[in-house]
Amino acid sequence: MIHVPALTGSPLNKYSMNKIVKIVQEEAEIYKKAKIDGLIVENMWDLPYVNKENSGPHVIAQMTMACQAVNEVLGKERATMSLGIQILAACNQEAIAVAQATGFDMIRVESFVFASVADEGWSEACAGPLLRYRKMIGADNVAIFTDIKKKHSAHAITSDITVGGMAQAAEFFLADGVIVTGEATGSAAEPRDVTEVKEKSRLPVLVGSGITKENVNLYKNCDALIVGSYFKENGQWKNKLDANRVNQFMNFVNTLKR
Template sequence: MNVLKNIFKDKANNVFGMIHVRPLPGTPLYDGNGVKRIVYAACKEAETYLKCGVDGLIVENMHDVPYVPARHITPETVATMTAICSAVRRTVSDCVPCGVQILAAANSEAIAVAQASGFQFVRAEGFVFGHVADEGYTDACAGRLLRYRESIGAREVCVFADVKKKHSSHAITQDVSLAETAKAAEFFMADGIVITGTATGQPAEPDHVTDMKRTVSIPVLVGSGVTADNVYRYEGADGFIVGSHFKKNGMWQNELDETAILKFMEHVKSM
């Protein structure tokens, strides 16, 4: 798919900075101060990331704790995420790869937001094989999701699928290896796979990158726990999705830390 070339630009070690948007209307932590402030903060983070040289961006409603399953996602969440992503797209050049994730596992909604906002990809939970997440059971969605993508003419929106994702129990698929899960995601037409540690900010196993690059022919991204100190251990990955490490004190809830971003990008450039 030509879109993949536009996202990864024929190189490895692409860095995608996470924009953890402020709590959205209708969620417990929303401060009631209006959507404009949320949009403004997201756009300022986008500007900071690009100034520091990251390759792309991902917008996520991380502050909307506690998360609800996709069937309980409400219209104001989709509407606000569309407003945010559209503003971020206007803030950055069209050639900057941008993606969106809507928690929890609201993958069809993310496809719709990406299509409306001019984003190139979504990060999808529960693409293949069901699992138990902290917000409840997440069923596999590949068949429904790609049919929905086709139905709205969004074939150019890529799907990067988490495999054996963080914050989840995989006991019901313990007899299915990570490699087999990745193969299933590729067979079910994922455009890329994302490997993670056990939780946000927790590192993935470096050997998993090597194994996945041997197992699948689609891009492999590391989706948690990558830092300036350990990034060299994941050399060969197609992309790094970095959130916590780019925040002050390494906490995803905090403001961006330009020094940390610049240091990380220097390490990546030297790889």
């Protein structure tokens, strides 16, 4: 994960866009040297999040700049990596537009199937409109990976739907992959949830929170890992990216691959 510093207009913003781009480039360079498999660019620092109706065009413009900055740093290495974007909160059509414009490969989606209540309020299911928008702008090459029973959300209204059942629904509604998380950023996903989703769906399954060097062995049956907090100093997402932690983790994971 590249957690883009708070964008201009966000309550926590303290940098100019030029400084934000520089920080993004520095992190991309660290990941590039560590030979990471892929990156997701996310406006994690735009707390507190708002639904897309209360977002603004400046967010889309600035996230486009951030993604393009990553492309510039990666150079020829771009061809060996998968790049994604998530725009919080639930700005899924906007993310597809940015991905298409910058040549990114995928987006991370909230509330693809079944509505939920997130920190920022009600989050409506979006599969139908989102896939029609992707078709309309000719962005079928942009894959959609969706969280199921996502973190930072209440799921009382879907309590009768298992995580496996939600994965089946995502597959039925043409998602390209599903993401299993814990309850919050940095919280580990339940390995049994990953196993259930693998059994119930033919889609690629990603683990999207709480991955550490110490627990990665618990998720050998998943298809990919999204790592954010662990790569920061002391394993806290708000801290600076720690190149040593990134390199140590990648060295360990590469031994598992072999």
